[in-house]
Amino acid sequence: MITVKEVLSKKTFHYLQQHTSQDDLTQLVTGVNRVESITLKHLIQRNELVVTTGEAMINPISECLSLLKYMKKVGAAALVINTGPYIKKVPEEVKLYAEEVGCIVIEMPWRIRIADMTKKIFEELVKRTKRQSEEIVFIEKLISKKITNEEIPVEIINDLGEDFLFEGVVVIVKQTNKREMEINVFHERLRELFHQKYNKFISGIVGQMVVFVINRSSRVSETMNFTKFGKELYAYFDKKKITIAIGKGESYPNITEVYKSYDEALQVITVVQNQDEKWLFKYKDLGVYQFLFALKDSPILPQFCKEMLAGVWEYDRCNNQKYYSFLRVFLEENGHANAISKRLFIHRNTVSYRVQRIEKILDRSLTNNLDKTSLSLAILIDDLFLHNRADD
Known part of the structure; x- marks a missing residue:
């Protein structure tokens, strides 16, 4: 597919x-539909250029x-008016009206035949x-480790530049909420934004993710900061x-x-989704997560996690309690x-009571730094790999 801007x-x-x-102007264009009468508007499809004389x-x-009103409703790409005798x-x-509703209107002179356009x-x-098919095939081979230098298509080399072999980096972007933008539209919007920062890259849709393979040396500006770009x-x-x-x-x-860059980018995505760490973009900033992965x-890891937390999981399951949830909050708030x-809308006395109960259940001290660090680490392991949300 191409966009109106292209x-x-x-x-x-x-x-x-x-x-x-x-x-x-990242609206996708998937075809052209000539409509000369309003009675035929029901034939207009999403992402079509609608042409009329x-x-x-x-x-x-x-x-x-x-x-225009109907085009906005169905998501057509743009209205092209072939100006002339009519x-x-x-x-x-x-x-x-087009400005008001957010539609694109384009003029085409009469000398241009609609059939030619x-x-x-x-x-x-x-x-x-x-x-796009060539790019996605290449990306899939690349991330599955099924490609060699000799197998790189010439077109891919041209897209990425000669320096690609020396500074190749992968960036993954994924939608995480239920209200999702259609994946192809999402991909094209991202391509437009990435073009503002990089001159050389290829991209493709892998599952529900958009994967970019970038020649990092092709940054538009040497001072371009990826963390700033991520926030944008x-x-x-x-x-x-x-x-x-x-x-x-x-x-x-x-x-x-x-x-390897793809695997690292995936690890960042996993942490962001599980820990809601939106400030985190780059693998090098993962810290202790690198060790865990x-x-x-x-x-x-599962052995350590269960040794630290199995007691509170079992207690919650048998007694219909949420002490594991409380423990998370306790550690996140550093015991204050x-x-x-x-945060939990409970009395301070209830906080003290639950702390004592957890200490008894786990045979750990929540004032001991080593125990608190170990419990925090165990919860990270659970979130990333085990998903033992016993309190949920």
Whole structure:
């Protein structure tokens, strides 16, 4: 698929003129639909360019307004008015209404045949679809460690630049809330944002994630800070009520090692989702989590976790209590009774009582730094790998 912005920026479509002021032109284009009468509006599909000359319209202004209203409802890409004998210029009323509802209006001169424009759009769609398929195949081979230097397609090398072999890095972005943006739209929005920061990258959809393989040396600015960029991404999607998780791996000097960057980015995504650590973007900032992931396949972690927490899990299960939940809050608030009582809406005396009960259940002291550190570590292990939410 291609976007409205890509269509407008190509020399092939230099004759197309945008008549609305939207900055966000990442609306996908999947086809072209010629609609000459409002009675045919029900044939309009999502992401289509709707083209009209006004030939069969009795009242072109009124019917164009109705078209825009329906296009907004179904998510069509843009209205292209082929100005000429039937609609001499794009009406001001149409421009104003399009601005109001957030639709894109484009003018195409009469000398351009709709059939020619449609043919060129479909040629671009075929070319882009083929290119996207090549990118996703390459990314899947890359992260599954099934590629060698000799197998890198020339087109991929051209996209990433010669320096890719020396500074390849993976960035993963994933939607995490129930109200999700359609994945292809999400991908194109991200590509547009990444283009503002990097000149050389490829991207693809893997499951429900968008994976970028970036030539880190192609940063638009040498002073570009990824943490700042990550915050910009969060802010952009937050305005659209979309919550995301971002993970960036380390850079590697050889294509055959870039799968490591993918694994690292996945680890960041896991931590962000489980711990709500939205300030965290980069693998190098994972701290103790790096140690935990290095041991994730070892029996040591579940064994340690159960030794520390099994008592409170079992007590909650048998007595329908939520002491494990209380223990989490206690450790997060560093044992401060006032903060705990306010957060859980309980009396300070109840805080003291529950602390004593947990100490008895676990045979640990919640004033001992080593015990508190061990319990905090056990809860991290549970969140990342075991998901033993006995209190949920």
